[in-house]
Amino acid sequence: MFSRTVLGALRPQAAKLPQAPLARRHISVYGYTQAKALIYSKYGEPKDVLRLHKHSISAPHATQVNLRMLAAPMNPADVNQIQGVYPSKPPFQSALGNAEPAAVGGNEGAFEVLSTGAGVKNLSKGDWVIMKQTGQGTWRTHAQLDESQLIKIENKDGLTPLQVGTISVNPVTAYRMMRDFCEWDWMRAGEEWMIQNGANSGVGRAAIQFGREWGIKTLNIVRQRKTPEETEALKKELKDLGATVVITEEEMMTGNFRDMVHEYTRQGREPIRLALNCVGGKNATALAKTLAPDSHMVTYGAMSKQPVALPSGLLIFKNLSFDGFWVSKWGDKNPALKENTIKDVLQLTRAGKFHDIPVDNVEWNWNTEGPALSESVQGTLGGYRSGKGVFTFTGGDE
Numbered sequence: 001m002f003s004r005t006v007l008g009a010l011r012p013q014a015a016k017l018p019q020a021p022l023a024r025r026h027i028s029v030y031g032y033t034q035a036k037a038l039i040y041s042k043y044g045e046p047k048d049v050l051r052l053h054k055h056s057i058s059a060p061h062a063t064q065v066n067l068r069m070l071a072a073p074m075n076p077a078d079v080n081q082i083q084g085v086y087p088s089k090p091p092f093q094s095a096l097g098n099a100e101p102a103a104v105g106g107n108e109g110a111f112e113v114l115s116t117g118a119g120v121k122n123l124s125k126g127d128w129v130i131m132k133q134t135g136q137g138t139w140r141t142h143a144q145l146d147e148s149q150l151i152k153i154e155n156k157d158g159l160t161p162l163q164v165g166t167i168s169v170n171p172v173t174a175y176r177m178m179r180d181f182c183e184w185d186w187m188r189a190g191e192e193w194m195i196q197n198g199a200n201s202g203v204g205r206a207a208i209q210f211g212r213e214w215g216i217k218t219l220n221i222v223r224q225r226k227t228p229e230e231t232e233a234l235k236k237e238l239k240d241l242g243a244t245v246v247i248t249e250e251e252m253m254t255g256n257f258r259d260m261v262h263e264y265t266r267q268g269r270e271p272i273r274l275a276l277n278c279v280g281g282k283n284a285t286a287l288a289k290t291l292a293p294d295s296h297m298v299t300y301g302a303m304s305k306q307p308v309a310l311p312s313g314l315l316i317f318k319n320l321s322f323d324g325f326w327v328s329k330w331g332d333k334n335p336a337l338k339e340n341t342i343k344d345v346l347q348l349t350r351a352g353k354f355h356d357i358p359v360d361n362v363e364w365n366w367n368t369e370g371p372a373l374s375e376s377v378q379g380t381l382g383g384y385r386s387g388k389g390v391f392t393f394t395g396g397d398e
């Protein structure tokens with residue numbers, strides 16, 4: 001008997017089908033769903049190595065679930081993964097009928113259930129799901145996964161695909177770093193601080209909003225914009241989200257920074273107890289110097305590509321702790337807590353207390369060409385973007 005993959009590869013008539021118009025249902029007479037995935041067979045720059053691969057997906061059996069992508073973001077780590085410089089590397093496989101073994105790009109996204117195998121217990125057509133783990137490949141129009149690999153969004157009312165598709169990496173990272181690395185004195189709500197760089201990132205914006213909800217003041221460092229007006233507009237945007245103070249890297253690097261911090265923290269009476277660092281270099285050193293004794297700095301990114309250098313005195317005399325956090329590894333070890341964290345953030349979202357990140361929507365329909373998609377991925381690390389790139393699939397199978 002032929003496997004699904006081999007059958008798919010042996011069906012030349014599928015490849016000859018005329019391109020279906022937008023929003024047509026891509027189901028062949030054999031019950032196969034036509035699908036496309038953005039895949040790579042070797043490491044390199046996304047524009048050079050990503051290609052759009054057309055394949056077919058069989059009807060689901062047993063505990064399999066057929067899915068359609070709703071929204072999938074392009075995060076910095078996704079690009080690093082394609083470049084081959086990220087520690088987790090999805091294995092190259094030929095499961096999609098591709099001649100050269102490849103991986104599908106993307107690590108998070110929202111998907112809609114199209115159909116389920118007879119053994120599927122908790123999912124049905126129309127449900128929204130996200131993938132339990134990273135590394136499964138989310139830049140694809142359709143996917144077939146086992147029910148055990150999916151988290152069901154129990155109540156999708158009041159939620160958008162964008163909110164669900166961007167929940168599992170950045171908000172979870174911010175949430176866990178703020179909860180797990182600092183024992184906040186909840187009796188002093190509103191009197192303790194967190195400092196962070198990269199404050200305009202997806203993680204940074206999430207951290208600002210959790211701070212506002214949990215009574216933690218936030219001192220936020222952003223990169224200066226091209227004009228003072230743009231910088232002010234960014235500061236205002238983050239303050240509207242709940243940031244207590246927003247300053248630029250340049251302001252932080254002036255000799256006045258120490259005095260500024262002294263003033264914000266009521267002459268040090270309100271301690272800065274946690275620093276979140278996704279930049280590194282001198283920026284991270286400046287962050288560390290603001291911390292109160294016995295505090296933590298958590299490094300979770302390295303956007304400047306500069307190492308974190310620390311004065312020894314911070315370790316010896318202030319007893320600071322320096323930790324790292326990686327949500328992929330954490331999620332694999334704590335699946336139940338990850339689901340609960342996601343539920344908590346979705347609840348805040350439904351209540352209007354957790355706002356969308358600015359996005360650069362990249363519409364993906366059945367006729368979208370591969371290079372257009374790869375170029376969008378390439379732009380992810382370009383810097384000073386108006387929003388996070390997010391693929392939204394608007395083609396068939398509605």
Ligand SMILES: NC(=O)c1ccc[n+]([C@@H]2O[C@H](COP(=O)([O-])OP(=O)(O)OC[C@H]3O[C@@H](n4cnc5c(N)ncnc54)[C@H](OP(=O)(O)O)[C@@H]3O)[C@@H](O)[C@H]2O)c1
Nearest residue numbers: 173200201202203223278300301302303304325326327384
């Ligand atoms: N360890 C983990 O588990 C984990 C989880 C999620 C994310 N991350 C990491 O967290 C970081 C942010 O991710 P994200 O998805 O939230 O980012 P994002 O929304 O795509 O935004 C990227 C951010 O990086 C900033 N940036 C880019 N180059 C920079 C540089 N040279 N110096 C300072 N800032 C720079 C940008 O600043 P502007 O706003 O000024 O453009 C922007 O705010 C990335 O390093 C990512 O890999 C780690």
